[in-house]
Amino acid sequence: QSERTASAMLNSSSEPVFLCDKDGKFLALNEGMAQRFNRSVDELVGTSLDDLLPPDVAKHRAKIKEDVFSTGRPVRFEDERDGRYFDNQFYPVLDGNNNVVSLAVFSLDITDLKEITEALAKSREALLAAQKIAHFGSVEHDFRTGKSRWSDEFHKIMGVSRQECEPTLENYLQYVHPEDVEPLKKAIASAISQEGTARHEYRIIRPSGEVRTI
Numbered sequence: 001q002s003e004r005t006a007s008a009m010l011n012s013s014s015e016p017v018f019l020c021d022k023d024g025k026f027l028a029l030n031e032g033m034a035q036r037f038n039r040s041v042d043e044l045v046g047t048s049l050d051d052l053l054p055p056d057v058a059k060h061r062a063k064i065k066e067d068v069f070s071t072g073r074p075v076r077f078e079d080e081r082d083g084r085y086f087d088n089q090f091y092p093v094l095d096g097n098n099n100v101v102s103l104a105v106f107s108l109d110i111t112d113l114k115e116i117t118e119a120l121a122k123s124r125e126a127l128l129a130a131q132k133i134a135h136f137g138s139v140e141h142d143f144r145t146g147k148s149r150w151s152d153e154f155h156k157i158m159g160v161s162r163q164e165c166e167p168t169l170e171n172y173l174q175y176v177h178p179e180d181v182e183p184l185k186k187a188i189a190s191a192i193s194q195e196g197t198a199r200h201e202y203r204i205i206r207p208s209g210e211v212r213t214i
Contacts, residue, residue, distance in 0.1 A: 016107045019093065022069055024048045024062065027102055036107075057081050061088075068092050069100050084111045141169055143192070148172065157214070159206030177203035177211065 018029035050058040092100040137154025150167040180202035191198035
């Protein structure tokens with residue numbers, strides 16, 4: 001029953017999914033998995049995935065497969081093949097006696113996601129470097145979670161260290177000149193409602209009492 005259920009789940013996903021036995025042979029797979037290797041489903045059933053993978057990748061996956069069969073615990077890991085990166089999940093399929101009889105494998109191509117993540121990281125590094133040179137800072141605030149992030153340069157502008165002040169919107173507004181708090185809130189609300197940018201000038205009061213205009 002467990003195998004029938006797992007098999008039925010294969011075709012409910014557009015992402016590559018398959019069932020394999022202890023030797024790594026395909027017991028069942030969906031069209032997404034077959035297309036990844038430019039084969040048909042019928043061509044792949046009964047063949048071994050290891051024969052389609054580079055030797056080092058096949059060896060690594062074989063070790064993980066053995067661990068899942070012996071422990072009965074699912075495993076999630078990433079690997080790389082021909083310049084593409086994959087997020088793999090191995091789930092044990094049990095029989096009526098709770099013995100692992102096969103594996104349900106989900107394999108998602110995350111290459112584009114990794115490239116975007118790396119590009120964002122490089123962009124952030126470039127932004128931080130530019131801030132140090134030009135002496136300007138940045139604030140990121142997530143209104144869904146209420147969490148904020150202040151750059152190192154912004155901490156310097158505010159005159160507080162990371163240890164002295166937690167980066168929250170509430171703490172940020174505490175340093176704004178009392179006469180400028182409400183206009184600043186309105187400017188932020190306007191930028192959010194219009195889903196655009198806004199330019200606003202206001203004053204802050206640093207812990208030393210020094211007033212600065214931002």
